[in-house]
Amino acid sequence: MNNNSLFIRAAKSELTERPPVWMMRQAGRFMKEYWDIKNKYSFLEMCKTPELAADVTMLPVDLLDIDAAILFSDILVTAEAMGGDLSFTQGVGPKFSNPVRTEADINRLQTGVNDKLQYVADAIKVIQQRLGGKIPLIGFAGAPFTVMSYLVEGGSSKDFKLTKLMLHNQPELAHQLLSKIAEVTIDYLNLQIAAGVNAVQIFDSWALALAWDDYKEFSHYYINKIISGLNRADIPVISFCKGSSVFAPLMAEAKPDVISIDWNVDLLDIKRRLPAGIAVQGNLDPHVLYADKKVIKERIHRLFERMRGEPGFIFNLGHGIMPDIPFDNVKYAIEVIKEFKY
Template identity: 85%
Template sequence: MKDSLFIKAALSQQTERPPVWMMRQAGRFMPEYWEIKNKYSFLEMCKTPEIAADVTMLPVDLLGIDAAILFSDILVTGEAMGGDLSFEQGVGPKFANPVRTAQDIDALDVDVTHRLQYVADAIKVIQQRLSALGDKQIPLIGFAGAPFTVMSYLVEGGSSKDFKLTKLMINNHPELAHKLLSKIATVTADYLNLQIAAGVNAVQIFDSWALALSWDDYTEFSHRYINEIISKLNRKDIPVISFCKGSSVFAPLMAEAKPDVVSIDWNVDLRDIKQRLPQGMAVQGNLDPFILYADKKVIKEKIHRLFERMRGEKGFIFNLGHGIMPDIPFDNVKYAIEVVKEFRY
């Protein structure tokens, strides 16, 4: 994969243009995704290697992106530890047995990689499909949810707008929060190493709800555990990407955990952040995903403006500041990728 634009950029090497992939690129904005989704439940899709491979390959085949990302979910670790996980249409993920007491935390398993073997199996199928593309060199990104984000789903029992129960735990019972986070961090490091052993070419850690935290709480209840996870990864030749909503604020702390790439949301000037990060640390981002609803002329202008801003900077992967929304027109996503691929420095 050394000739892959994505791997080169992730390792802060010179590229003739920024590589492109997009968070949630194998998702609900594609009719082909729904053809599969209408036949299977979401967890069936995640847990059946051939189906997970089919979905992973959709953006490779239909969009021509520069990197694939494993089709799975950040909450499979929580389920493997003992969470009773389900996904409801229009509601999202639910844990029927929320984790709120010391007894609940004690009941969670940490030796669970055997329960996640289906992910390793999916990775092997996907890599067979990618290698069949010949010289294209499309790397596969594995991923996991960060401990704070997984914790919030376990404690709240699902999605939350205010994270009230999670914040009550970290404020009133920080010792319980740390015990829970420590368990999740152990599982997450093992899980990412399982993916690396199975053949992914890079990994990304998603802290989707970090923006709910203050600076001090992010430092204590998120950064500390991401730092622990990254330190345990078998990362030789495997770039590590750290992403959170709130990265425009937390990027200096994120960098202290020594990822290869910090993925940045859309609330900040990307060049400014890049120049404040350690030398040789790449950035990923940071187009506002809502721009993909706009006219194609606007999409092109906004992408070119970002690229001109990043001109001369090594280590830049084009992505969105967060994921593609389900109702963004497929043609607009395809057009944005074409604009990126036609660009030359």
């Protein structure tokens, strides 16, 4: 992969002729072609079969002409490798049939599980062959707090009640669990780097559930540990959380190359409050992609004009694409971005 790509240059805080574009959940349920594959295989089969993972990863490359591909996988593969009994049900989402709630449950979880995640390294090699150096490939992992919340709740949660109860009543237990997840995550991201990804992103999807002090103690501390443990020579590290508009100053202390920002804040304002040399990614509200095309264009141009002259800006959504956003609108948004020139 040549380091001259728009995405890598922007991630390294350089000024690019236009903002590079990729979108979280860009290889997914809003595409008919995704469903053509999904209707034949289970979600986990797709993740664990390198050729299928490569097929899905390549969909937005071939159909949308984006500036970076992101590995098709799931943030919970680490939890499964550690011993979580994971299943995905249509309309329900992920479920762990053996939730982690006691010290004995935590002790049962394994570390040193990269052999169980080898299918991800295999997928990366297939994808890189198919990309042929045309655009960078982003690898990723779930942040410890987010992965912990699924393990403790046994699946998705609206209020994270059991997880927060562990943080508040048994903080030492929470730290024991988070330490194990962090250790696995460092190994896992280094596995991806060794297999050939060109950048990595850490997803803390549920950080917004936390109060500032809890975020600092139970999330930021471990993300800092993970980023410090990466073999990151020339591999940009992106830190994302829902709530980044609040937590960005803390996130910056872990020294990522890029902070991915949600849509609740003015992007230029937050970038100027971050240390020099940290790029920003974001921050269009994904709901804009439901709107009329003239609105989509106007909102993208408004963001780009706001960021004019700022080095280190990657266009993305403030969170992932929703499954029922019209494919045509996503395609149009990317055309608008690619036609834009500073």
